[in-house]
Amino acid sequence: MGIEKLKTVLKSHNRSLVLKTPILGASGTYGYNNEFEDFINLEYLGGVVTKGITLEKRLGNKGDRIFEVTSGMINRIGLENVGIERFIKEKLPVLKEKKIDFILNIAGSSFEDYEKLAKIVNDNNIKAIEVNVSCPNVNSGCLEFGKNPKTLEELVFKIRKNYDGFLIVKLSPNVSDIKPLALAVQNAGADCISAINTLHGLGIKLNYNGEVFTKKSVQGGLSGRCIKPVALYYVSQIKSVVDIPVIALGGISKIDDVFEFISAGADAVQTGTENFTNPSVISDIAADIEEFINKNNFKDFEDLKSKIRLARG
Template structure:
């Protein structure tokens, strides 16, 4: 039984035609394909889970090292390692369906054609919602390339829109000059929602002990240190678009989540924090519900409205 059916607090959150029981989702690449977390929480209590990014063909990802902890964050350079859409459909989709949970398939590609092929394969398999990763900073080709140029982004999103009749979420990142223009373009091209932000381009350096040379990792920075960037991004795009926004970037606490709702997010995703606390996303659902009950909000929209009233 999901958290929603146990009480009268209405946390239901529409994302296009998808009606989520609550606004707490898990972020792509930090929650596997759901079954990996089954022993830690009841998946049904989450608004939805977003799968790891899937490409048309299997992808090996980047060479090691691919992960480095930094103060208040993590740099990753996974490089979209995954087993491709066909194996996903054969092996992981049945698991997601058996769990009877809402899920959104995160997809990536090196060309517009690849995104279209993955999207239409998803649709043929009955998948209802996809998240287009147009912002991954740690692959050589694709993703961010499509998410920072308005013309290319328009072409990609509108063509995917034609080949996929379900819900299309466009995932953007902060590694762009004019986030609000990019978000407006995604909306015009037919996106049902925007999710943001992806990881932030970053580098970590380790000087050798003898000060002769260094080792380094370049990749995408995530975790609490990027929360101020994410809040600003969402605040800026909210002024210009009318479709729902799913905010993420360093969420660890109820207060973090409320801050995202205050600047304009309709839902949130929990990412890196899951690595230190595997059932954090579920705890946040209960904390949000409890906060609403204690403070007299019977509906999530009332809470958002109250949070957005600036004093």
């Protein structure tokens, strides 16, 4: 019995990352450190992927940043964050003190940005990073690097040269074929791929006052339950060409979703948009998986995963 049955080991060609449970909080939806501790059973928190951190502090986009749509949301936050220096000074000590497992999400506008960030996080012994090359809400860098396999391979290779820890690269669904990008990431020496980031989306709300229409609209990244089938498709596409672990994201809100992503090839998952409606979803799902394992006499999560993968159609 116990939480140790949920232990998940992400094993790449050269490194491993041990997670307490296979359910993590997704970048941008779970703060930097202890913002969520009143809502969640910390024992059942597999870890947190921090808000995307850039070299310099960013204020993000002006105007409306969030738009609710059917079964999801559109955001154009624009990578607002405190910058790496303040993260290390103010946020990192809290994460360490509270013993919260975390993965640092980084983003940049140039190769140099990513290289400098990689060096800084390496010097600070941060054991896992997730590289965002897939944000659709900023004007320069980021998604541009995640669209072209050659550029992406070169970028990941440069990060790899400067960072010895567990290197995860987060891919975008806003591409025509994700397979060459996944292969490029693996070839460059990354340990793991996470997918998906948000999809391009446009939300429009019209009002008619009897005389004229008024309009509110937000163009940005679409996330939440509505993107789950797209995420399942991309995870299976990625897994068809790489043998490093894959962390899935996209509309996950319950235990069945986790099983479906495992079946598509995922080794662990992150919940994003769902955290806004149910801030304890991460620990709820982990506890549900533990109960399922015990009730059905699986040895542990690894055993359950292997049985799900054998599912017959």
